[in-house]
Amino acid sequence: MPDVAEILIPLALDTAYSYVVPEGLRLDAGDVVQVPLGPRETVGVVWGLAHTAGGSNLRPVTGRVDAPPLSEPLRKLVDWIARYTLAPKGSALAMVLRLPDEAAARETARVGVRVSGKAPARATPARRKVLEAAADGALHGKSALAKAAGVSLSVVDGLIDDGALEAVAVEPEAVAPPPDPDHPRVPLSDAQEAAAIELIAGPARTLLPAAVPNLAAPDAGPLSPTGEGERRGSGESLAHAEASLPGPVLLEGVTGSGKTEVYFEAVAHCVRGGRQALILMPEIALTAQFLDRFAARFGVRPAAWHSGVGGRRRERLRAAVAAGEARVVVGARSALFLPFRHLGLIVVDEEHESAYKQEDGVHYHARDMAVVRGRLEGCPVVLASATPSIESRVNAERGRYRHVRLPERFGGRRLPDIRAIDMRLDGPERGRFLSPPLINAIKANLAAGEQSLLFLNRRGYAPLTLCRACGHRYRCRNCSTWLVEHRFRKALVCHQCGYAEPRPQACTECGTFDNLTACGPGVERIAEEVAELFPDRRIIVLSSDFPGGAERLRMELEAVAAGECDIVVGTQLVAKGHNFPHLTLVGVLDADIGLTSGDPRAAERTFQLLQQVTGRAGRGERPGRALVQTYQPTHPVIAALLSGDAERFYAEEVAAREAAGLPPFGRLAALIVSAAEREAAEAQGQALARVAEPPAGAMVLGPAEAPLALVRGRYRFRLLVKTERNVDLQSYLRDWLARAPKPRGSVRVAVDVDPQSF
Numbered sequence: 001m002p003d004v005a006e007i008l009i010p011l012a013l014d015t016a017y018s019y020v021v022p023e024g025l026r027l028d029a030g031d032v033v034q035v036p037l038g039p040r041e042t043v044g045v046v047w048g049l050a051h052t053a054g055g056s057n058l059r060p061v062t063g064r065v066d067a068p069p070l071s072e073p074l075r076k077l078v079d080w081i082a083r084y085t086l087a088p089k090g091s092a093l094a095m096v097l098r099l100p101d102e103a104a105a106r107e108t109a110r111v112g113v114r115v116s117g118k119a120p121a122r123a124t125p126a127r128r129k130v131l132e133a134a135a136d137g138a139l140h141g142k143s144a145l146a147k148a149a150g151v152s153l154s155v156v157d158g159l160i161d162d163g164a165l166e167a168v169a170v171e172p173e174a175v176a177p178p179p180d181p182d183h184p185r186v187p188l189s190d191a192q193e194a195a196a197i198e199l200i201a202g203p204a205r206t207l208l209p210a211a212v213p214n215l216a217a218p219d220a221g222p223l224s225p226t227g228e229g230e231r232r233g234s235g236e237s238l239a240h241a242e243a244s245l246p247g248p249v250l251l252e253g254v255t256g257s258g259k260t261e262v263y264f265e266a267v268a269h270c271v272r273g274g275r276q277a278l279i280l281m282p283e284i285a286l287t288a289q290f291l292d293r294f295a296a297r298f299g300v301r302p303a304a305w306h307s308g309v310g311g312r313r314r315e316r317l318r319a320a321v322a323a324g325e326a327r328v329v330v331g332a333r334s335a336l337f338l339p340f341r342h343l344g345l346i347v348v349d350e351e352h353e354s355a356y357k358q359e360d361g362v363h364y365h366a367r368d369m370a371v372v373r374g375r376l377e378g379c380p381v382v383l384a385s386a387t388p389s390i391e392s393r394v395n396a397e398r399g400r401y402r403h404v405r406l407p408e409r410f411g412g413r414r415l416p417d418i419r420a421i422d423m424r425l426d427g428p429e430r431g432r433f434l435s436p437p438l439i440n441a442i443k444a445n446l447a448a449g450e451q452s453l454l455f456l457n458r459r460g461y462a463p464l465t466l467c468r469a470c471g472h473r474y475r476c477r478n479c480s481t482w483l484v485e486h487r488f489r490k491a492l493v494c495h496q497c498g499y500a501e502p503r504p505q506a507c508t509e510c511g512t513f514d515n516l517t518a519c520g521p522g523v524e525r526i527a528e529e530v531a532e533l534f535p536d537r538r539i540i541v542l543s544s545d546f547p548g549g550a551e552r553l554r555m556e557l558e559a560v561a562a563g564e565c566d567i568v569v570g571t572q573l574v575a576k577g578h579n580f581p582h583l584t585l586v587g588v589l590d591a592d593i594g595l596t597s598g599d600p601r602a603a604e605r606t607f608q609l610l611q612q613v614t615g616r617a618g619r620g621e622r623p624g625r626a627l628v629q630t631y632q633p634t635h636p637v638i639a640a641l642l643s644g645d646a647e648r649f650y651a652e653e654v655a656a657r658e659a660a661g662l663p664p665f666g667r668l669a670a671l672i673v674s675a676a677e678r679e680a681a682e683a684q685g686q687a688l689a690r691v692a693e694p695p696a697g698a699m700v701l702g703p704a705e706a707p708l709a710l711v712r713g714r715y716r717f718r719l720l721v722k723t724e725r726n727v728d729l730q731s732y733l734r735d736w737l738a739r740a741p742k743p744r745g746s747v748r749v750a751v752d753v754d755p756q757s758f
């Protein structure tokens with residue numbers, strides 16, 4: 001009887017395909033293999049193996065690929081993500097596999113070649129081509145070199161044998177020396193010590209083998225990343241389940257409380273125990289300061305994983321993670337899918353960040369999937385934030401997560417004193433954006449030799465450009481958005497799709513010259529105003545779209561931290577995570593941005609952002625303060641910010657969500673229907689609505705034009721599904737989509753479970 005292997009292929013396919021295992025090949029679940037697919041060969045992963053009578057008509061597996069096999073928890077994570085997000089299983093696998101092409105895979109052998117200077121014994125045209133391609137003297141991958149020269153790999157091998165090329169071990173820097181958990185460190189404060197013990201003691205007693213629930217159980221109940229559904233389904237009491245699961249911990253501490261040092265202790269504990277730790281960060285490009293802090297604690301920098309790590313380096317790091325050599329990885333959300341050998345801890349820093357949600361391809365939330373992976377690996381998960389998401393707060397309050405708190409700043413430092421500037425009374429001059437009280441505060445701060453930060457969450461110079469003669473407003477041709485003027489780039493730019501056109505001299509509608517006007521401010525415009533007000537001061541403008549990329553940004557951030565500038569003007573880029581010891585004044589230019597949108601998460605998001613940015617002030621020796629320009633000083637979000645009463649804000653927001661049945665008290669999903677023609681998108685939306693048939697406890701709203709009705713030339717309609725918490729949302733969505741007519745032509749239907757804006 002032949003062995004049949006179920007191979008999952010990392011393409012948008014929902015099921016694994018069957019192949020026969022050829023005589024003599026021993027396969028295990030999780031092995032990465034090569035298989036024929038139609039006329040070509042592709043890579044897949046063994047998802048199951050069976051001993052069957054049939055299978056003679058099946059094509060054989062070609063062979064094993066030299067790549068780390070996928071562990072069982074990682075395969076279960078793929079299954080889980082596919083079930084939860086409704087993405088095809090193969091698409092979820094693609095996130096884990098991210099296999100480079102075959103050539104790059106071979107380079108993981110960790111050798112490179114370069115010219116030795118010795119002439120080859122024989123000089124054929126093919127050999128000459130290789131030597132020309134390698135003439136720069138740099139280290140090349142063998143197959144990359146063969147490819148560049150357009151010859152076969154054996155030619156390169158021949159030159160190595162001849163001595164004309166020398167093979168060198170490639171820089172082993174990806175596998176740095178392991179972090180030393182006992183590296184000399186600053187002593188923790190009593191509060192930090194207590195929090196660290198709480199963090200570590202909890203997980204340590206819960207590492208039981210029974211920690212991995214059987215997710216495939218048919219009675220598993222509604223899927224939820226917190227796992228309550230499964231517990232309910234398996235009949236366990238909540239109290240019992242809590243004790244046997246290494247449940248997540250919410251580490252909540254005000255800005256500057258020293259959370260990082262606290263979770264570093266959990267990392268140290270994990271490393272001492274011989275396991276690997278993963279620290280997820282929302283914006284990896286900005287973590288140079290963080291990597292240095294890590295090095296100060298552990299003696300070496302951790303391995304960093306992000307989109308900037310390319311090619312061979314990426315593969316080497318992946319291999320090091322799989323081999324268990326990379327002990328601590330710091331990474332952006334995709335690091336969650338690395339093939340850790342012994343994962344012992346996941347930290348999700350700034351867990352409230354919306355950057356953790358991926359909104360194309362597989363729509364997943366990295367924080368939630370981190371909780372799932374932690375459960376599958378049987379390892380603790382620490383969610384850290386000064387301003388946790390409503391979801392995590394509720395989970396902590398209801399005992400689904402443990403709650404560890406640091407209510408005070410490290411070293412007895414005070415939280416900044418926050419005041420509002422009522423723009424209705426104290427507004428700026430016409431065409432200006434800095435109010436007199438804010439200007440005075442900056443002056444006083446400059447006189448005291450201290451640093452100020454002006455925050456406006458808007459890139460570019462002006463969010464809208466219009467012609468004073470004809471009233472024409474400049475709009476993106478692919479999206480339903482206004483074009484944003486970027487004076488630096490001398491262009492009008494769409495922030496949605498990146499479309500850009502030069503700022504015209506004459507109006508493109510009426511032809512009038514020099515009559516375009518910029519409406520409203522962006523950071524560039526604020527910087528201009530600040531430069532006029534304080535001409536001889538050192539001003540740094542920080543925005544993600546500035547030239548120079550991550551490297552320049554890193555240097556500018558260092559300059560700010562070192563006190564080498566007087567005034568910083570920045571977008572949300574500077575709002576989060578940074579430690580600027582000289583900064584004592586934060587001015588928020590427009591606290592009301594974001595409060596006016598119809599999105600029910602607007603209040604939460606604005607509150608988090610304003611708490612974060614005002615929390616940059618006074619982290620050093622001197623106390624800080626913040627001035628917040630607003631037209632609505634009595635708005636609950638602003639009022640909570642001013643009073644420093646985060647508890648009250650959370651309590652009100654939680655109550656409002658509960659009353660409206662919004663997450664986390666109800667479940668929510670969006671279907672986004674898009675098409676090149678508006679009518680086609682709308683028609684598909686209506687066809688879906690006609691067969692919606694929501695079960696008890698569920699309702700379907702729409703189709704309505706999506707908040708962004710046109711993006712990249714595609715029209716978008718949206719249906720919202722709102723259900724009670726105990727409804728099996730995923731099963732319902734599957735049944736519904738199966739009933740609906742298949743999308744045709746350019747029509748696409750995307751599912752977004754737990755949409756972030758709705």
Ligand code: ADP
Pocket residue numbers: 186187188189192253254255256257258259260261386410579619
């Ligand atoms: P959070 O992440 O909670 O905002 P951080 O971890 O960045 O806070 O700590 C705030 C500041 O306090 C940083 O400058 C950090 O270096 C300092 N700090 C934290 N813990 C200690 C400690 N135990 N000893 C000395 N400095 C500390």
Ligand code: ZN
Pocket residue numbers: 476477478479481494495496497498499712
């Ligand atoms: Zn656009």
